[in-house]
Amino acid sequence: MSRRGDWVYENNGGTCVAIAGADYCVIAADTRLSVGYSILTRDHSKICELADKCVLASSGFQGDIKALHKNLAARELLYQHQHNKRMSCPAMAQLLSNTLYYKRFFPYYAFNVLGGLDSEGKGCVFTYDAVGSYERTGYSAQGTGSTLIMPVLDNQLKSPSPLLLPARDAVTPLSETEAIDLVKDVFASATERDIYTGDKLEIVVVNKAGTRREYIDLRKD
Amino acid sequence: MAGYMELPTKGGFDFGLCRRNESLAEKKGLKIPGFLKTGTTIVGLVFKDGVVLGADTRATEGPIVADKNCEKIHFMAPNIYCCGAGTAADTEAVTDMVSSQLQLHRYATGRESRVVTALSLLKSHLFKYQGHVSAALVLGGVDYTGPHLHTVYPHGSTDTLPFATMGSGSLAAMSVFESKYKEGLTREEGIDLVAQAISAGVFNDLGSGSNVDVCVITKGKTEYLRNHLLPNPRTYVSSKGYSFTKGQTEVLYTKITQLKPKVDVAEGGDAMEE
Numbered sequence: 001m002s003r004r005g006d007w008v009y010e011n012n013g014g015t016c017v018a019i020a021g022a023d024y025c026v027i028a029a030d031t032r033l034s035v036g037y038s039i040l041t042r043d044h045s046k047i048c049e050l051a052d053k054c055v056l057a058s059s060g061f062q063g064d065i066k067a068l069h070k071n072l073a074a075r076e077l078l079y080q081h082q083h084n085k086r087m088s089c090p091a092m093a094q095l096l097s098n099t100l101y102y103k104r105f106f107p108y109y110a111f112n113v114l115g116g117l118d119s120e121g122k123g124c125v126f127t128y129d130a131v132g133s134y135e136r137t138g139y140s141a142q143g144t145g146s147t148l149i150m151p152v153l154d155n156q157l158k159s160p161s162p163l164l165l166p167a168r169d170a171v172t173p174l175s176e177t178e179a180i181d182l183v184k185d186v187f188a189s190a191t192e193r194d195i196y197t198g199d200k201l202e203i204v205v206v207n208k209a210g211t212r213r214e215y216i217d218l219r220k221d
Numbered sequence: 222m223a224g225y226m227e228l229p230t231k232g233g234f235d236f237g238l239c240r241r242n243e244s245l246a247e248k249k250g251l252k253i254p255g256f257l258k259t260g261t262t263i264v265g266l267v268f269k270d271g272v273v274l275g276a277d278t279r280a281t282e283g284p285i286v287a288d289k290n291c292e293k294i295h296f297m298a299p300n301i302y303c304c305g306a307g308t309a310a311d312t313e314a315v316t317d318m319v320s321s322q323l324q325l326h327r328y329a330t331g332r333e334s335r336v337v338t339a340l341s342l343l344k345s346h347l348f349k350y351q352g353h354v355s356a357a358l359v360l361g362g363v364d365y366t367g368p369h370l371h372t373v374y375p376h377g378s379t380d381t382l383p384f385a386t387m388g389s390g391s392l393a394a395m396s397v398f399e400s401k402y403k404e405g406l407t408r409e410e411g412i413d414l415v416a417q418a419i420s421a422g423v424f425n426d427l428g429s430g431s432n433v434d435v436c437v438i439t440k441g442k443t444e445y446l447r448n449h450l451l452p453n454p455r456t457y458v459s460s461k462g463y464s465f466t467k468g469q470t471e472v473l474y475t476k477i478t479q480l481k482p483k484v485d486v487a488e489g490g491d492a493m494e495e
Contacts, residue, residue: 037260037389037427144284156463178461185459192455193286195260195427221279221423221430221453 009061009109010035013196014046015145016057017186018115019157019179020123020138020171024207027115028183029057030145030191030218032199042199042220049211050076054089054116055204056096059143060130061109068108071099089116093126093134100132107131111142116206123171123206138170145190145197152186176205184216191218260428262390263293263304264418265359266402267383268411271368271439272361275415276304277390277423278448279430286430292447294436298323298334299443301362302436303343306388307375308355315356319343336362336369340379348377357387363438390422390429397421412437416450423452 016029029046032039047057048069056072058065075095076087087095093114100108107130114126114134127140139157141149157172172179183203191198198221203214245251260281265274280288295303295316301323305312319342323334339360347354358373372385384402386394397418406414412435422429433450436443 034427039425039427155465181459181461184457188455188457192289195281195284195286195430217456219430219453219456 010063011060011109011144012040012062013144014059015141015143015149015187015190015194015197016046016059016111016113017141017149017153017183018057018113018125018127018139019153019174019183020115020125021174021176021179022123022171023117023121024176024179024205025055025115025117025123025125026176026179026183026203026205027055027057027113028187028201028203029059029143030187030197030199030201032197033062034196039199045202047202047204048073049204050092051086051089051116052211053206054087054092054114055206055211056092056112056114057142058110058112060111064108065110068099068110068112072096075099088119089114089124089126090118090136092116093124093136096126096128097132097134100128100130104131111146113140113142117208121208136170138172141186143197145187145194148190148193149186152189153182156182176207180205180214187218260390260426260430261293261306261388262386262394262419262422262426262429263306263359263388264386264394264398264415265304265361265370265384266398266406266411266415267361267368267370268406268408270408271363271437272370273408273411273415274302274304274359274361274436274438275419276434277419277429278432278434279423279428280309281428289431290448292434294434294445296320297339297360298327298362300364300438301334301336301339301360302438302443302445303339303361304359304387306357306359311354311356312358315343315346315354316358318346333364334362335364335366336360336371337366340371340373343373344377344379346377347373347375352376359385359387361436361438363440368438386418386422388422388429390419390426393421393425394418408437408439412446412449420450420452 013034014030014032018027031043033041033044046059049055050072079087112128118124125137125140126134127137128134139153187201198218201216201218205212260279263276265272274294276293278290279286280291293304295305297303297320303316305316319339322342323339327334352375355375357375360373361370370382370385372380372387384398401414415435416433419433431453432448435446435449
C-alpha cells in the first residue's frame, strides 16, 4: 500500500547542463524553483562557484542542494588554508563523489554537474548520480529536462566512446561562442516541452581569463 | 462452470482486468501507461449581452508538454460552447457525444438548443459513470431564456454561476475574477477580464501554458477567437541552425532484400474501393 508517511524529499525541478571545450567550460542552469504545479520563484540560482576554476550546478531538492553546496564550499576553504592553493576541478570532483557516497543510506536528492578547467587548463565536465557515481565527460545534462537535452548534445557534440583505445579527447572542438549558442538553443527547446524548466537561463563561462556570467530570458509559462 | 452463460456487455466500463493490473503493478512493478491530461485553466463569465469563455492551450502528459496549442473550447451547438479540463480523451468524447445528441434534438424539436438541455445530458452521463469519466467542464451559451453559465464536475454535480474557473490553474484564474468581476460588463471588458484570468493560469500554473483562446457568445452570434493572445513566443533560436549530413549516424551493417521475387506486383488492375 502506498501510504508511507516518511517521504522527506521534494523535487524543485530545473535543468543543468555543462559543456567542456579545449580551453573553456560552459555551465548553465535555469532559474525556476517549483513545487508541484506552482512556481516558488523565477529567480533562483542553481549554480555555485566552488573554486576559481570549478563550478557546480545541481538540480533536485533545493534543501539538500543548499546543504551540499555549503558543505563543499566549507571543505574547499579548509583545503585552501591547509595547502595554500585553491582546489583543482578534478580534486573537487573526487570530494563531491565522496561527500555524496557518505550519505549513501540517506542520500542528497541532488543531480549534479561539475564543470571547470583541469590543471592543464583544458575544459572538464564531471557528471554524477545521487549517490556519488561519477565520470569525466565532454558534456552532460541533469534534471527534469535532461532527457530532452542529452540526445541533442549527443548528436551535436558526438563524444567518442570512453571505452575506445587509445583514449580520445572528449572535449568538443566547438568554439566558446558556438557552445554558448548551442546551450541557449537546447534550453529554449527544453523549456517548450518541460513544465519545470523556464523563466531565466544562467550561463557561467570559465576560461583562462576568469569566470563570467550571462543571463537570457526563457518562456515564463 | 456448467450451465453458466456470459451475458453480452451493454456498454459502460469493463472492470474485469483491474485485479490483474493491480497485481502486475505491485509484484512486477509494471508502470501503468498514463493518460493525457490537459493540466489546464478554463474560465467563463456572464456579461451584459451574453457569455465569454476562455481557455489555455497546453496539454500535458505528466511533466512533459504533449501539445503546445490544443483546442479546449469545444463546440456543442451554434449558440453553446463548452471548455473542458481533465483527461483529454474524456472531455473530447463527452462533448462530441452531447453535441450529436443536441443536433438530433434540434431536428426533432425544430428549435434552437438550450443550455440546460446540454447540462442535463452531460450531468446524467457523468453521474452514470460515477466519476470514471474524468471531465470537468465549463458550459456556456445564450438561448431563448437568456445567457447561461454552468460548471460540471466529473461525478455529475453542476453549479450555475456568474463567473467560473476549472482545472489546475483555476485558483490563479479565480483570484483575478474575485478581484475584478462586476455585473454588467461590456463585451470588451469581458474579453479583457477572461484574457487576464487565463494569463494568470498560464504564467502561475505549470499545468497551463502557451496561448489564450476566447469564445464570445451573444444572442444570435458566436465569435470563436482562437489564439486571441500569444504571450509565449520561443525566446531563442540558434542562428547557426542544425545540419544532419549523411554519415553523422554510423551505419554498421546494410542488407538489401529485393521484394519483387517474393511479391507479385500486378500492374494496372482494379482501382481500390473508396
